[in-house]
Amino acid sequence: MIEFDHVTFQYEKALTPALTNIDLTIDKGEFVAIVGHNGSGKSTLAKHVNGLLLPTEGTVTVCGMQTSNEDDLLRIRQKVGMAFQNPDNQLVTTVVEEDVAFGPENLGIEPNEIRTRVDKALASVGMSDYATFAVHHLSGGQKQRIAIAGILALKPQILVLDEASAMLDPNGRAELLETVHKLHREGMTVLMVTQYMEETTGCDRIIVMNHGKIVLEGTPEEVFRHTDLLMESNLVPPETVSVRDALRSMGYALKDRSLTAEQLAEELCPLL
Ligand SMILES: Nc1ncnc2c1ncn2[C@@H]1O[C@H](COP(=O)(O)OP(=O)(O)O)[C@@H](O)[C@H]1O
Numbered sequence: 001m002i003e004f005d006h007v008t009f010q011y012e013k014a015l016t017p018a019l020t021n022i023d024l025t026i027d028k029g030e031f032v033a034i035v036g037h038n039g040s041g042k043s044t045l046a047k048h049v050n051g052l053l054l055p056t057e058g059t060v061t062v063c064g065m066q067t068s069n070e071d072d073l074l075r076i077r078q079k080v081g082m083a084f085q086n087p088d089n090q091l092v093t094t095v096v097e098e099d100v101a102f103g104p105e106n107l108g109i110e111p112n113e114i115r116t117r118v119d120k121a122l123a124s125v126g127m128s129d130y131a132t133f134a135v136h137h138l139s140g141g142q143k144q145r146i147a148i149a150g151i152l153a154l155k156p157q158i159l160v161l162d163e164a165s166a167m168l169d170p171n172g173r174a175e176l177l178e179t180v181h182k183l184h185r186e187g188m189t190v191l192m193v194t195q196y197m198e199e200t201t202g203c204d205r206i207i208v209m210n211h212g213k214i215v216l217e218g219t220p221e222e223v224f225r226h227t228d229l230l231m232e233s234n235l236v237p238p239e240t241v242s243v244r245d246a247l248r249s250m251g252y253a254l255k256d257r258s259l260t261a262e263q264l265a266e267e268l269c270p271l272l
């Protein structure tokens, strides 16, 4: 679905590259999380997926089309929906359903089809009951879900989230994550950039970036086995992983699999 082949990117010739020699393949239906400290190149990578940025060297291929091919760019952008940090910057009208309809309206899609798409998109993010609400009455998490509904109304195959949860409170973050997991279960390919490590425990794969390079990659089980490498990249593992590791060092044989609080609790209860 997405392929980075030896991608290097420089914002300016004189600057050190923001991405260096990135090779990355993401399959259809995969849920991939990207983590890394500030300035490690996450947003730069995300912007390559829909051709907002083009590689200085190497190629990015999305659904079989190269982003450097100008003729394909529009088609690529229809396949890739992008959600960003600030929901207020992504909402353009004052009423929820009008906002979700905004994208399809701009594409000149006929009204009946727009109605169907808006209803479906709102249902997908669990916001059907809010269709006629004023956007400014919603919580941050609800606004971000409306922004995602607006993206879904354009029927993308890939959803890219660039720290979309960063401005939300814990409830909003939980709502958003649950929504993204649901879309993934329904077949969406997801690339999620996040600064919250605990959001990555349920993903198929985690990619750790540092200084414009991929320094660690694997399933959550694999990645959270390397807490030393995470620390070296200035990342703090989820609290559950720290607790697990501390208990292990005290002699408890806990599984790699226990990454969420629920999983860890399940493993610990019988030991108490
Ligand atoms: N528009 C820009 N012009 C020049 N340098 C930039 C620009 N945007 C980002 N950078 C630099 O590129 C590197 C990667 O940035 P970014 O992809 O935004 O990282 P992240 O999203 O992981 O915080 C950083 O060193 C950053 O300062």
Ligand SMILES: [Mg+2]
Pocket: 042, 043, 044, 162, 163
């Ligand atoms: Mg960023």
